[in-house]
Structures are given as structure tokens and as C-alpha cells.
Amino acid sequence: MAVHFRSFRSRLVVVFLGLFALIQATGYFAVTAFVRASARHTVDDELRLASTLFARQLDVRTQQLVAATRLLSGDFALKTAVATADHATTASVLENHRQRVDADVLMLAALDGHVVADTQRPAHHGVPFPAPRLLAEAEAGRDASDVVAIGSNLYRLAVVPLLAPEPIAWLAAGFAIDDRAAADLRRLSGLHVSFVARRDGDVVVHASTLGAADRRTLASGLLALGAAGLLELDGGEHLVRIEPVGRDVVVVLQRPLAEALAPYDRMLLILLAVAAAGVLLALLGAALVARRVSRPVLTLARGARRVAAGDFDVAVKVPQRDELGELARTFNEMVGGLRERERVRDELERTAKLKRFFSPQLADALSAGDESLLASHRRQITVVFCDLRGFTAFAEAADPEEVMRLLHEYHATIGPLVFANEGTLERFTGDGLMVFFNDPVPCPDPAARAVRMAVAMRDAVATLLAEWRRRGHALGFGTGIAMGDATIGRIGFEGRFDYAAIGTVTNLSARLCQEARDGQILVSEPVHAEVESLVEAKNVGPLPLRGFARPIVVFDVLGLRPQPTEPP
Numbered sequence: 001m002a003v004h005f006r007s008f009r010s011r012l013v014v015v016f017l018g019l020f021a022l023i024q025a026t027g028y029f030a031v032t033a034f035v036r037a038s039a040r041h042t043v044d045d046e047l048r049l050a051s052t053l054f055a056r057q058l059d060v061r062t063q064q065l066v067a068a069t070r071l072l073s074g075d076f077a078l079k080t081a082v083a084t085a086d087h088a089t090t091a092s093v094l095e096n097h098r099q100r101v102d103a104d105v106l107m108l109a110a111l112d113g114h115v116v117a118d119t120q121r122p123a124h125h126g127v128p129f130p131a132p133r134l135l136a137e138a139e140a141g142r143d144a145s146d147v148v149a150i151g152s153n154l155y156r157l158a159v160v161p162l163l164a165p166e167p168i169a170w171l172a173a174g175f176a177i178d179d180r181a182a183a184d185l186r187r188l189s190g191l192h193v194s195f196v197a198r199r200d201g202d203v204v205v206h207a208s209t210l211g212a213a214d215r216r217t218l219a220s221g222l223l224a225l226g227a228a229g230l231l232e233l234d235g236g237e238h239l240v241r242i243e244p245v246g247r248d249v250v251v252v253l254q255r256p257l258a259e260a261l262a263p264y265d266r267m268l269l270i271l272l273a274v275a276a277a278g279v280l281l282a283l284l285g286a287a288l289v290a291r292r293v294s295r296p297v298l299t300l301a302r303g304a305r306r307v308a309a310g311d312f313d314v315a316v317k318v319p320q321r322d323e324l325g326e327l328a329r330t331f332n333e334m335v336g337g338l339r340e341r342e343r344v345r346d347e348l349e350r351t352a353k354l355k356r357f358f359s360p361q362l363a364d365a366l367s368a369g370d371e372s373l374l375a376s377h378r379r380q381i382t383v384v385f386c387d388l389r390g391f392t393a394f395a396e397a398a399d400p401e402e403v404m405r406l407l408h409e410y411h412a413t414i415g416p417l418v419f420a421n422e423g424t425l426e427r428f429t430g431d432g433l434m435v436f437f438n439d440p441v442p443c444p445d446p447a448a449r450a451v452r453m454a455v456a457m458r459d460a461v462a463t464l465l466a467e468w469r470r471r472g473h474a475l476g477f478g479t480g481i482a483m484g485d486a487t488i489g490r491i492g493f494e495g496r497f498d499y500a501a502i503g504t505v506t507n508l509s510a511r512l513c514q515e516a517r518d519g520q521i522l523v524s525e526p527v528h529a530e531v532e533s534l535v536e537a538k539n540v541g542p543l544p545l546r547g548f549a550r551p552i553v554v555f556d557v558l559g560l561r562p563q564p565t566e567p568p
Contacts, residue, residue, distance in 0.1 A: 017283050024279060043241065047240075053189070054243065064157055065145070068101035078097070078162070087359070104174070105157075106172070109135060111234070141485065154207060155178070157172050179209070192209035193209050196252055198249075215465060217231070217232075234403075240254045241391050249281065374499060380486075382438060384423070387431045392407075410431065413460045423436065423438065423449065440499070447527050450481050450525070450527070451523065454481060476518025481512065481524065482505050484504060486504075487503055515554070522554050524554065534560060534561060535560055
């Protein structure tokens with residue numbers, strides 16, 4: 001599996017798919033963030049509007065309550081009961097009027113601030129009034145109303161003086177702010193509503209539409225919030241707005257963020273489905289693109305492996321006209337160059353092998369493919385045989401290493417002279433060698449070339465002979481040259497061919513070499529006739545040679561005549 005993943009196609013699919021998935025995920029999360037921000041902004045606006053309406057509604061209710069309380073303060077029976085300190089009648093009158101003005105509580109306080117009557121708690125007669133600040137404000141002639149905590153409950157209280165005609169008591173009316181009131185507000189606004197009293201660092205939730213656990217969480221987290229914020233409750237995140245409704249009491253309006261996001265859930269689900277479908281399409285597209293890209297790459301890889309194995313006839317086919325097609329064309333051009341270089345190298349190797357046997361001119365002609373020169377034919381040639389005198393005795397007595405070292409020095413000395421004079425090296429025979437001229441490439445002066453080469457060999461070998469004799473090796477050098485017709489061509493079998501000359505002329509050259517003493521170059525009469533003006537020679541006379549019926553006229557070449565220099 002890991003090997004498969006390391007393939008070019010797999011990595012290409014992963015890269016394409018990863019990039020597309022990253023783009024889709026980024027887009028999805030960006031839309032989600034935008035939707036969340038938009039929902040929060042919408043809820044904030046709803047909370048701000050609702051808080052304004054709540055404050056206005058409370059003000060209207062308070063004004064109605066104050067107006068009803070003022071009317072009640074003018075009741076004669078109530079004034080009479082208060083003036084006569086008839087507490088039972090006062091309590092009865094207050095209860096009757098409470099139901100009429102739709103108040104949850106009516107209270108009467110003496111001028112000294114103690115409760116005279118309380119419809120909610122009749123037993124609280126004589127206790128201090130729960131909101132002395134409102135009494136002070138009423139005494140100062142201001143509208144006195146506020147949300148106050150009485151026991152564990154909240155009430156919106158309004159206080160007015162009971163005049164006769166001077167204030168003889170304070171009349172307070174109020175309506176309760178409890179869970180029922182909070183539930184009514186939730187039905188109207190769709191928001192969670194909580195009424196919270198904050199004093200001296202303590203927070204008490206008096207009324208709320210929340211459950212008990214969420215009330216505790218609200219109480220503990222409310223101090224850290226400002227006028228608005230985000231609060232984590234058991235039901236999730238809630239957006240919260242706090243609005244004061246009294247001196248120490250605030251109303252907390254909140255809405256679950258999930259509830260605000262609900263209208264967007266379907267849209268986000270559709271967006272998620274579209275993203276998933278896009279990823280699947282991207283996977284399919286990436287697979288197709290990867291296949292289109294990887295197939296030419298694999299084709300090129302297979303072609304490269306064949307080239308590495310030595311197959312230079314390979315040609316990759318990539319029909320695409322893009323960069324990969326250009327790469328394939330460049331690859332084919334490169335292989336063509338390698339093929340041509342291989343052909344040139346083979347040609348050079350072939351030429352180098354040919355130059356081991358033929359002159360450089362002939363080797364170049366043969367390497368060009370003109371093997372017709374090697375076909376059997378008859379031609380007049382000049383043949384040179386040369387060898388070392390006393391070599392057989394030396395080879396029997398000397399170490400093999402010494403024999404091979406001496407032959408190496410000998411061949412390295414005379415071999416280059418063969419090619420320098422454009423002779424054809426027919427064969428080596430240990431210390432001897434046979435060279436002929438005028439074939440396979442005809443030359444105008446084969447006899448002269450043969451003699452010049454022989455003289456040069458004698459002079460070059462003389463230096464070697466002096467060194468060998470100093471080392472105790474009694475060796476000499478003799479040469480025989482003859483000229484005549486011979487049958488020449490390629491002989492041998494497949495895998496091993498030689499270019500050989502066959503005829504009397506080769507035998508005569510070999511017999512002359514055998515007759516030559518150290519330093520002698522014996523040539524036949526036809527050869528001497530060709531080079532008479534070139535060399536100084538003496539007539540050795542007719543010599544009987546093995547294999548020939550009549551003696552052969554032989555000349556000994558002493559050296560080359562000095563040649564006149566041409567005027568500049």
C-alpha cells in the first residue's frame with residue numbers, strides 16, 4: 001500500500017484532491033463563520049429591540065399603576081380609616097381596591113416609614129417599609145417607582161402620598177415580577193427572560209424562563225458580562241443582553257445561538273452536500289488528470305529503462321501536444337543522438353580494429369562500408385619479410401617474461417613504421433612480420449615505400465640491438481623484399497578473418513629474409529630495378545634458394561642515396 005502511494009499517479013491524485021478539499025473546507029468554514037456572525041448580529045438586534053420594548057412596557061405599566069394609585073389615594077373611606085387608625089377597615093379597603101386596580105400588592109405606610117397594612121403579608125404590620133428610598137422620593141414630590149425585592153420576590157412598586165389635605169400616610173401599589181411574568185414575556189418575544197437582582201457583588205435570579213441549572217450558570221457568569229455577550233449554558237451558547245429595570249435589578253434577555261442558526265442549517269447542509277459532491281468530482285477529475293499525466297511519464301520511464309539496457313532503437317509515442325508531448329519528442333531526439341553516438345563509437349571501434357592490420361587510409365575506407373576492397377583478386381605487390389637473427393635460441397634460454405618484454409619493445413619500434421609508410425600488415429610470426437604494398441589500396445611507388453620502411457626498421461632496431469647485446473642477448477635483424485603478382489583477399493571463417501597474400505612473391509620474400517645476415521636488406525632484381533636510383537646496393541649474385549629451381553639474383557641494400565633538396 002505504501003509503495004502504491006509513492007507512485008506519481010497516487011501523489012498527483014492526493015495533491016489535487018487535498019487542494020480541492022482544502023478550498024472546499026475553507027469555503028465551508030468561511031460561510032459557516034459568516035452565517036454565525038450574521039445570526040449573532042440578527043439576535044443582537046432582536047435583543048436590543050426587545051430590551052427597549054420591555055423597558056417601555058414596564059414604564060407604561062408603571063404609569064398605569066401610578067395613575068390608579070393616585071385615584072385610590074383620593075378614596076374617602078380609605079382616608080377616614082387611616083385617619084381613625086382603623087387598621088382592619090384599612091386592610092379591607094386596600095384588598096377591595098387591589099382587585100379593582102389589578103395590582104398584586106397594596107401597602108400603606110405611616111409617615112414614620114412603618115407598614116400599616118399589607119395585602120400580600122397582613123402579618124407584617126408595623127415592620128419597616130421595604131423600599132424606604134421610594135418614600136423619600138415621594139416625600140420630595142417626585143414620582144417614586146422602582147423594582148424592589150420583597151422577600152424572595154420582585155415587585156414593581158409605585159408610591160404616592162395619601163393627602164387629607166396634608167400627607168397622612170404613603171400608599172404603595174405594585175405588581176409582581178415572577179416566573180409567570182417572565183413566561184408571558186417569552187411568549188410575546190420568543191426570548192428567554194430573567195430578572196436578576198445585583199447588590200454588593202451578589203447575584204440572585206428572582207424570576208426566569210430558564211431551568212434551575214441554567215439559572216445557577218446565569219448567576220455565576222453574569223458578573224463577567226457587560227451589557228451584552230455570549231454565555232455557555234447547558235443548552236449551548238446563548239446570546240445575552242442585559243438591561244436595567246430598577247436601581248439594583250436588571251432584566252436578562254437571551255436567545256440560544258442554535259435556535260438563531262436553525263434557519264441556516266438547511267442551507268449549510270446543502271452546502272456541505274455540494275462540497276462533498278465537489279470532492280467526489282474532484283477525485284474523479286484528479287484521477288483522470290493523473291492518468292493522463294502519468295501514462296506519458298510511465299511510457300518515458302519504460303523507454304528510459306530500455307535505453308539504459310542498451311536498446312537505442314526505442315521511440316516513445318506520446319500523442320499529447322503539451323509539455324509532456326514536448327518532453328517525449330525531446331526524449332526521442334536524445335535517443336536518436338545516443339543511437340548516432342553509439343553508431344559512431346562502433347564505427348570508431350571497428351576502424352581502430354582495422355587499423356591494427358591496415359594502413360589508416362585503408363581502415364577508414366573499410367569502416368565506411370566499402371568491403372569490396374577485401375574481395376579476392378590478383379595484383380602485383382611488393383612484399384617485405386623481416387625477423388630477428390638468433391631469436392629461437394634466445395627464446396629457449398630466456399625467461400618467458402624477458403622474451404615477451406623484448407618482443408614488446410621490438411614490435412613497438414617497427415609497428416608504427418608499417419603504418420607510416422602505408423603498408424598492409426599481413427601477419428606477425430613471433431619475431432617476424434610480413435608487410436606488403438600496393439594492396440588493397442594501390443600506390444604509385446610500392447617498391448620504394450617497402451625499401452624506405454626496411455631501412456627505417458633496420459636503423460630503429462639497431463638501437464634496440466645495442467641495448468639487448470649489452471644485456472647479453474646476441475640478436476640480429478634481417479630483411480627480405482620481393483616484388484611480383486599474388487592472389488590477395490579475405491580468408492578465414494565467420495568470426496575470424498585475415499587479409500592475406502598468396503603466391504611465389506611471398507615465398508621469395510621469406511627466403512630472402514632467411515638468407516639475410518644481421519643488418520642486411522636483401523632485395524630481388526625487380527625490386528632493385530625499381531629503386532636503383534633511390535638506394536646504394538651491391539650485387540650479392542645469384543643465390544640458390546629453397547623452393548626455387550634456378551638461383552635468384554639478389555642485391556644487398558646498403559642505404560638510401562642522399563636526395564637533392566628542392567629549391568625554395
